Amino acid sequence: MSTRIFGERVQRNNDERLLTGGGRYVDDIPLSGALHVAFVRSPFARAQIISIDTSIAKEHPGVIKVYTYKDIGNLDVEMPLLIPHPALHSPKTQRPLAHDDVFYVGQTVVMVVAIDRYVAEDAARLVDVEYSDPFNCSIEIEEAVLDDAPLVHPDVPNNVAAHCIQVSGNPDKAFQEAEHYTKLKVRVDRSTAAPMECRAVAARFDAVSGELTVWDGTQAPISVRGGIASIFNLDEDKVRVIAPDVGGGFGQKVLLFYPDELLVPFAAMDLDRPVKYIEDRTENFLGSTQERTQIHDVELAATKDGVVLGLKDNFLHDTGAFIPYGIAVAQVASTGILGPYRIPNSRVEYKAIYTPIVPVTPYRGCGRPHACFAIERAMDQLADELGLDRFEVRRRNLISEDEFPYERPNLLFADGLAVIYDSGQYAKALDMIIEKINLDEFNTQQKAAAQEGKYLGLGLSFYVEATGIGPYEGGHIKVHPITGKVYVNTGLTTQGQGHETVFAQIVADQLGVSPEDVILVEGDTGAFDWGVATYASRAAVVSGNAIHLAAQKARKIVLDAAGNMLEASVDDLELGGGEVRVRGSDVSVSLAAVATACNPLRYAFNEAAQAATQFAPAARSDEPALGDGRAPGVETTAYYAPPHATWAYGVHAAIVEVDPGLCSIDIKRYICVHDCGNMINPTIVEGQVMGGVAQGMGGAFYERVEFDSEGNPRNANFMDFLVPYATEVSQIELHHIETPSPLNPLGVKGVGEAGTIPVAPVIASAIEDALKPFGIKRLHHVPLSPNSIYEALQESGGDFNSKL
Amino acid sequence: MKKSEIRKAYPENSSDPLYSITLKVNNQEITREVSPRRLLADFLRHELGLTGTHVGCEHGVCGCCTVIIDGSPARSCLTFAVQVDGADIRTVESLQNEDGSLHPLQEAFKKCHALQCGFCTPGFLMSIVSQLEQTKGDIDLSDDGIRVMLSGNLCRCTGYQNIVSAVRQAAEQITRNK
Ligand code: FES
Ligand code: FES
Numbered sequence: 001m002s003t004r005i006f007g008e009r010v011q012r013n014n015d016e017r018l019l020t021g022g023g024r025y026v027d028d029i030p031l032s033g034a035l036h037v038a039f040v041r042s043p044f045a046r047a048q049i050i051s052i053d054t055s056i057a058k059e060h061p062g063v064i065k066v067y068t069y070k071d072i073g074n075l076d077v078e079m080p081l082l083i084p085h086p087a088l089h090s091p092k093t094q095r096p097l098a099h100d101d102v103f104y105v106g107q108t109v110v111m112v113v114a115i116d117r118y119v120a121e122d123a124a125r126l127v128d129v130e131y132s133d134p135f136n137c138s139i140e141i142e143e144a145v146l147d148d149a150p151l152v153h154p155d156v157p158n159n160v161a162a163h164c165i166q167v168s169g170n171p172d173k174a175f176q177e178a179e180h181y182t183k184l185k186v187r188v189d190r191s192t193a194a195p196m197e198c199r200a201v202a203a204r205f206d207a208v209s210g211e212l213t214v215w216d217g218t219q220a221p222i223s224v225r226g227g228i229a230s231i232f233n234l235d236e237d238k239v240r241v242i243a244p245d246v247g248g249g250f251g252q253k254v255l256l257f258y259p260d261e262l263l264v265p266f267a268a269m270d271l272d273r274p275v276k277y278i279e280d281r282t283e284n285f286l287g288s289t290q291e292r293t294q295i296h297d298v299e300l301a302a303t304k305d306g307v308v309l310g311l312k313d314n315f316l317h318d319t320g321a322f323i324p325y326g327i328a329v330a331q332v333a334s335t336g337i338l339g340p341y342r343i344p345n346s347r348v349e350y351k352a353i354y355t356p357i358v359p360v361t362p363y364r365g366c367g368r369p370h371a372c373f374a375i376e377r378a379m380d381q382l383a384d385e386l387g388l389d390r391f392e393v394r395r396r397n398l399i400s401e402d403e404f405p406y407e408r409p410n411l412l413f414a415d416g417l418a419v420i421y422d423s424g425q426y427a428k429a430l431d432m433i434i435e436k437i438n439l440d441e442f443n444t445q446q447k448a449a450a451q452e453g454k455y456l457g458l459g460l461s462f463y464v465e466a467t468g469i470g471p472y473e474g475g476h477i478k479v480h481p482i483t484g485k486v487y488v489n490t491g492l493t494t495q496g497q498g499h500e501t502v503f504a505q506i507v508a509d510q511l512g513v514s515p516e517d518v519i520l521v522e523g524d525t526g527a528f529d530w531g532v533a534t535y536a537s538r539a540a541v542v543s544g545n546a547i548h549l550a551a552q553k554a555r556k557i558v559l560d561a562a563g564n565m566l567e568a569s570v571d572d573l574e575l576g577g578g579e580v581r582v583r584g585s586d587v588s589v590s591l592a593a594v595a596t597a598c599n600p601l602r603y604a605f606n607e608a609a610q611a612a613t614q615f616a617p618a619a620r621s622d623e624p625a626l627g628d629g630r631a632p633g634v635e636t637t638a639y640y641a642p643p644h645a646t647w648a649y650g651v652h653a654a655i656v657e658v659d660p661g662l663c664s665i666d667i668k669r670y671i672c673v674h675d676c677g678n679m680i681n682p683t684i685v686e687g688q689v690m691g692g693v694a695q696g697m698g699g700a701f702y703e704r705v706e707f708d709s710e711g712n713p714r715n716a717n718f719m720d721f722l723v724p725y726a727t728e729v730s731q732i733e734l735h736h737i738e739t740p741s742p743l744n745p746l747g748v749k750g751v752g753e754a755g756t757i758p759v760a761p762v763i764a765s766a767i768e769d770a771l772k773p774f775g776i777k778r779l780h781h782v783p784l785s786p787n788s789i790y791e792a793l794q795e796s797g798g799d800f801n802s803k804l
Numbered sequence: 805m806k807k808s809e810i811r812k813a814y815p816e817n818s819s820d821p822l823y824s825i826t827l828k829v830n831n832q833e834i835t836r837e838v839s840p841r842r843l844l845a846d847f848l849r850h851e852l853g854l855t856g857t858h859v860g861c862e863h864g865v866c867g868c869c870t871v872i873i874d875g876s877p878a879r880s881c882l883t884f885a886v887q888v889d890g891a892d893i894r895t896v897e898s899l900q901n902e903d904g905s906l907h908p909l910q911e912a913f914k915k916c917h918a919l920q921c922g923f924c925t926p927g928f929l930m931s932i933v934s935q936l937e938q939t940k941g942d943i944d945l946s947d948d949g950i951r952v953m954l955s956g957n958l959c960r961c962t963g964y965q966n967i968v969s970a971v972r973q974a975a976e977q978i979t980r981n982k
Contacts, residue, residue: 011914018922019910021856021896025923028855035814062818118841119818196860196868196923196960247858247923248960272811281861496921496961683917687962691920694963718865718958726954726964731947755963 005505005515006746009683012501013516024244026200026215027278034202035064037264037277038120040110040127041286042102045356045711046135046152049100049109057112057126062119064271066127067111067263069099075266079257080227083326087164090156092354093324096259102131103152103321104357105712106286108259113267113275139707141316141353142295152321152354161319162327162352166334168408169345171301174310178301182382185297186780188370188760190318190705191698192290193363194723195495197247198279199288201260203268212239214265217246219254220533222491225525227256228265236529243523249495250695251362252288254535255325259287285716290705291329291363293318296374298337301345306386306393310345313337313374319352320359327352329360331414332466333367338408339375340426340462340649341397346408356711362535364695365756367414368465376461376761377780380768390765391434394462398426405742414536415469417644423739424649424675426462432735433460433651433673442655450773455660456668457770460653461758466645467676467750468541468741474530475547477507477554479634481599482606484578484592486511486518486554490543491531493523497752498684499539503547505680506746510551511558512575513591530639537648537750540680542640545744549638557634558591561598565589591634599632600625646741648749650674652693652758654730656766660774660793663786665701665767667730675737677749685751686734692755694729700760702728704783760784771796825889829854830898838885845869847885848895856896856926860958867957870927871895877934877956896926899933908981909933909974918970920961928957932971936978945972 017023054066069076076099081091098109110127114120137152138144144152144159152159175181202215212234218224218241225241228234246253260277268275279288294317301310317330334348383393399406404423411419442458449456476489488507494500504518521527522543531543555575562580563570566587574583581588601609626632655669672689679685702722706714715721722728740747760782767789768779776796781788820839827834829852838847843862848854848871860868862881869881872894899907906914909929919925935953936943943949950968959967 012917015914015919015922016906016910018919018925019896019906019913019929020900021854021926023856023858023922025855025858027849027859030853033814062815064812064814114818115815116818118820118839194960196866196921196958197858198860245923246921247860248921250960273814281863281866496919496923498920687917687920687966690963690965691961692963695960717863718861719863723958723960725956725958726951726968729964731968732963732965 005508006680007678008505008681010501010505010515010681012498013504014500025197025247026202026217026244029202029215029244031202031204031274031276034274034276035113035115035271036117036120037260037267037275038112038117038124039108040112040124040129042098042105042107042109044102044131044134045105046137047102048132049098049102050130050132052110053128054110057123060119060123060126062115063123064113064115066123067097067267069095069097072097072263072266075231075262079324081326082256082324083328085162085326088162088323088327090161092153092156092161092322094322096262106358108287111263111267113271117278134710137356137711139355139357139709139711141293141318141355144353144355145316145351152356156354159354160351161323161354162330164327164334165347165349166411167347168411171310171312171345171347174345175301178309179304180302180386182300182302182378182385184378184381184778184780185295186374186377187295188292188373188782190290191292191363191703192285192705193250193252194284195248195250195252198281198284199253199258200278201264202274202276203265204274205269205272207272210238212265212269214239214241215244216241216261217253218243218256219249219493219495219535220256221493221523222525222529222531223533224256224261225529228262231262232265240526242526243493246493246495249534250364251366251535253495254533255289255361281718282716285705285713285721286358289359289361290320291360292370294333294370296370298374298378300378300382302382304386306382306388306396308341308343308397311338311343313348315350317350317352318355318360320355320357322359323352324359325361328414329362329367331367333371335411335413335419336368336371336464337375339372340399340464342399343397357707364692364753366536366753368463368753368757369699369760372461372463372757373761373782376758377764377778380765381778390460391430395427395430398430399424400427401425413466413645415645420644421464421647422741422743424647425737425739426649429649429651429673429675429737432737433653433671436671436673436733436735437653455658455770455773457656457658457766457768458653459656459762459764459766459769460651461761461765462649462651463754463758464647464649465537465750465754465757467537467648468642469536469538469645470642471532472639472641473532473543473546474528474637474639475543475550476528476637477550477635479554479591479595481596481633482592484517484590484595486513488518488520488547489528490522490547491528492534492539492543495534497539497688498681502540502680502684503544506544506548507551510555511591513578517578537752537754540748541646541744541750542642544680544748545746546638546640548746549640550636553636553638554634557598557636558594561594562589565594565597595634598634640744643743646677646743646749648676648751648754650754652762654762654766656763656770658767658770658789660771663789669733670730671733672755673735673737674754675739676751676754677741678738678747679736680748682736688751689734689755690732692753693732693759694724696756696759697729698724699756700763700782701784823886825886827888827890828892830894840884840886842885843881844883844885844888845880848880854895854897858923858926860923865958867931868924868927870930870957872930872934875934877931896929899929907933908977909970912970912974912977916966916970916973918962918966924957924959928954928959928967931956936975941979943975945975
């Protein structure tokens with residue numbers, strides 16, 4: 001009677017609310033009498049503050065209070081370093097409001113609180129901050145690391161925050177034994193997540209109960225709660241942090257703390273009024289963290305047949321002015337560089353470099369796109385140098401199915417655990433994409449296009465993604481006694497990934513209810529406050545399995561109680577349609593009645609409650625109302641802590657037409673083969689992948705945060721930073737492989753970041769292929785752009801013009 | 805705030821001058837006093853409580869704030885409230901039918917998984933609804949045609965593909981019903 005809902009294309013169960021204007025994002029929360037914040041931000045990358053004069057701003061009508069570092073008491077300290085690491089020898093974090101020095105354009109210097117945002121912005125302009133002459137600075141990491149480079153932090157020589165070396169196998173030996181060496185240098189530039197909803201924080205302090213409520217568009221409400229409680233020296237139970245609807249995060253919202261996340265609650269307590277800070281788009285570019293700049297020097301040592309024996313990678317990682325999130329991004333890149341390939345010997349060395357620009361924390365992909373670009377460009381080059389086919393070179397190096405679990409000895413992932421690939425069918429994925437591309441057809445098309453003076457190219461890239469890392473998450477389940485609806489909680493939170501639907505599917509299977517009758521409340525420490533956060537494509541893996549375990553426990557309680565109520569053996573019972581039934585009969589009891597009966601009552605306040613009063617049969621009547629070790633109701637909690645990351649992977653390919661005159665590209669086909677283990681809901685998986693690929697297309701060809709040599713952002717708005725519209729993104733063909741993860745009961749792997757990772761190398765590889773007739777140099781710098789195609793064509797020197 | 809501190813009297817409004825405007829919003833006639841620099845988006849959201857209209861950039865690029873003014877899609881972040889004196893405005897809150905059922909475009913968005921975080925969604929809906937209403941049956945429902953219809957709005961989550969399908973589905977449904 002019950003069919004499995006796990007794996008079904010179930011429609012999302014909270015869309016109706018979002019489609020009708022019923023979303024509740026932070027700025028939608030009605031807070032009567034709320035005051036509004038605007039910040040005065042640094043106009044210089046590096047300078048010293050000489051004086052701050054707030055006197056005129058304070059007198060401006062409608063201004064409530066103006067705060068400098070002197071006015072924030074204990075908050076005038078460096079904010080926490082979230083992820084310490086032995087290699088991070090010189091960690092620096094910022095203060096909520098600048099004190100003495102400023103370190104990047106956009107750093108918060110003064111906070112103005114006024115009756116509305118218009119007035120707050122007026123007053124922010126009336127604050128007079130006097131700065132020293134701006135200091136010299138180096139924005140380029142390759143210059144910043146030199147001996148005579150100006151320093152971002154005077155006590156950090158060469159601007160090196162961290163230095164790390166990871167060696168696996170015996171790379172020196174591999175390099176001695178090799179027959180062929182492939183060398184290249186690749187670069188990925190700065191980008192930003194640009195979620196459509198900027199960051200937002202609102203806070204209300206209730207002086208009667210002593211409770212502080214903070215609405216924060218964060219990916220990590222529980223961690224924010226812990227931090228706020230400890231920084232303000234409040235009892236954790238007196239602080240409630242709620243991440244309501246959040247309009248996209250993509251990593252940018254996992255950092256804690258942004259200055260406003262502390263200053264807004266501080267002001268709410270100080271002023272005894274609700275306070276709100278709604279970041280605008282320019283501020284999102286100036287003050288919210290970014291990611292991506294890395295420069296990799298990669299060398300492969302291979303046999304003549306293209307088997308890669310060893311890899312050396314030496315890279316620089318830009319961390320911006322501070323390093324609050326530690327070296328997670330660089331660490332992920334340093335382990336991801338080996339991709340899906342066997343490469344048994346490797347040496348990876350990197351330095352994280354301070355530059356006086358917005359700090360870096362993970363953005364969708366988190367080091368993987370950089371590493372993927374480096375290794376995949378290297379594989380293409382190796383193939384060309386050896387005169388081998390690009391697909392064939394990869395095939396010769398892919399880890400084969402019987403090699404799993406595949407461990408890379410001595411390498412540590414960003415979670416501090418071993419790098420062990422748990423499962424995959426890499427060769428099958430390669431075969432599948434070759435079949436889907438239809439290589440013969442492409443070759444014919446390419447030739448035919450060339451006849452017409454059109455340039456078609458084929459690009460490809462593999463990727464791997466370590467997903468679902470620890471430490472842990474929890475799941476809490478409670479069956480509502482009156483309605484029989486199932487309430488589910490977990491500690492992490494969603495920014496649109498569809499948790500409410502996939503978690504409902506997991507529960508629905510165990511309890512025989514429809515997914516619409518499962519109601520998920522997450523991201524609210526008032527509802528459930530054990531857990532960590534949404535990052536590293538981990539929600540389905542870590543929370544999903546915790547909820548699954550909790551649902552199994554709940555199922556057992558329901559079956560035991562129903563067995564007693566129906567006087568049937570548990571083995572004869574089945575769950576479905578919101579009730580428990582004796583198989584093959586019409587004897588049944590509803591889940592609501594079971595839940596009610598599991599809570600022994602004295603008062604029969606409704607019909608169902610009658611069944612739960614003193615002599616009701618949820619428990620054997622000769623026992624106490626609650627048997628030994630039993631809790632009332634159907635309520636369970638379980639936790640899941642993964643042994644280590646589970647590795648998803650895939651391969652993407654694109655057919656691109658390049659117009660060498662306009663230097664523009666047109667993506668004709670984009671094909672993904674991907675494997676994220678068992679899929680809970682293919683529709684939602686596809687949504688994640690398509691969104692990721694679109695973001696990857698932006699990153700490959702359009703999006704670059706630019707700074708001038710003095711550290712001024714040059715395109716801090718959506719007119720100049722080009723997030724692709726529908727017209728720049730192509731249709732995407734998706735194909736699934738499902739190799740279960742052996743690490744968790746559901747066999748799932750994460751998928752949130754997957755789509756983004758390989759797009760840049762696919763596009764680069766395709767453009768290169770298309771422009772082969774011009775003999776263009778290799779494309780080793782993303783984002784690509786019409787300019788970079790133009791330059792590559794110019795440098796090729798060939799008979800470029802005659803072919804147009 | 806210290807226990808001994810007396811709560812200050814905060815002003816309720818800024819000292820901006822106020823102008824009276826009368827307009828129709830979602831079929832209801834209203835008259836309000838507004839500051840001349842009040843953006844329509846803020847007016848709708850914070851004075852009328854219609855928070856379904858979102859603000860993603862405040863400079864006219866993302867389309868999150870799209871509403872329908874006198875039958876045409878418009879950016880409420882680039883419009884002052886005083887400019888819409890006498891106008892007829894529709895926001896996403898007006899799309900649902902009286903009986904609570906969804907507008908065909910909303911229905912199609914749901915069926916096609918055309919939204920994730922939902923922040924951009926009201927802007928897409930209002931822009932497309934108005935384009936579908938204005939068309940005289942000459943609408944290009946190819947992928948490229950629909951993508952051009954969508955090209956005034958940014959979405960960072962979906963990659964647009966499912967939005968393209970949803971628009972096609974809704975457009976076909978609406979034409980069928982005409
Ligand atoms: S908020 Fe109006 S276009 Fe972006
Ligand atoms: S659904 Fe999130 S921005 Fe479009």
